[in-house]
Amino acid sequence: MSVNNLSPEEIAEQMTLDHMICFAAYSASQAMNRFYRPILEEMGLTYPQFIAMMVLWEDGQTTMKALSDRLMLESNTLTPLVKKLEAAGLVTRARNKDDERLLDIAATEKGMALKRRGCMAPVELAAATGETLEGVVELQQRLANLRNKLNAKAD
Amino acid sequence: MSVNNLSPEEIAEQMTLDHMICFAAYSASQAMNRFYRPILEEMGLTYPQFIAMMVLWEDGQTTMKALSDRLMLESNTLTPLVKKLEAAGLVTRARNKDDERLLDIAATEKGMALKRRGCMAPVELAAATGETLEGVVELQQRLANLRNKLNAKAD
């Protein structure tokens, strides 16, 4: 019997933790975070700091606003995080000349120097899963698609 | 040209945030968390409290150890969380009679009463993604599989 033949109430009745996409994503995300931890610790980065540096490794410089859009994190999360990166000498923070509301963030040489090691981490993770790169890519795309649909729903 | 023809270094060179399975899982997990927030707020639960209640809705009662294994969260995370559930009158906490090291956790009637509403939330999320239930189930299974392989790797 297909799940399509069941009412929402009947589906809810059979709902368990191990059938929930949210828990699968939540626990997988944390498992990947744990996988990265020792690698990132060598670089003195936490995982959220790492993805912020990923943006800077790609673009060289950005703004708080653009970083917020890209990482889908608010300034109340990013402000202290970026200040820590600045304290570590990895980025610079300065008000934008044309619009004083914007905060320009740029990678320092020291920050850019971490790129080579940092960009290997996702490759190592993919290898550790035992999956093909194509399989990982497809999973990544479907997850991003689901996320984008949810974000669009939230307006 | 397939990614299989590239060396890890060449792949790392092309690595961007939007190609990383970790960021897809991380951002999707948070998007789902944000989707749940208003629903869970009606019940007075946070997302981690919700998945803890999911275990109790399934099993009625458990122990801190079993809950820790099931949610893949340590006692340093769960102890304060379960104490909050106890303070809210949703669970009881008591030392196990046979092994004083174990902490028995049981849902109260008030806690069990939230099951009907709580189990609808994942169904609503699946509907909001616009995907078929089968598609969500497949994505869930592949994510859980990837997570389990990573956890096994970590020993």
Place this chain on the structure above:
DNA sequence: GGCAATTACATCGCATGCGATTAGATCGTA
């Protein structure tokens, strides 16, 4: 039985996430 090793839970400190709010800069419009 005795006792070191192991196990289960708890405490502490630090780094997120985020709702609510504030401060300052810019925009839009009468």
Place this chain on the structure above:
DNA sequence: TACGATCTAATCGCATGCGATGTAATTGCC
């Protein structure tokens, strides 16, 4: 050009996650 609306960061408080550590109970091995 005034000035209220909007936008961008930042601050604060609360709830996770988790490494490091502590404590009490149990186990295992002699």
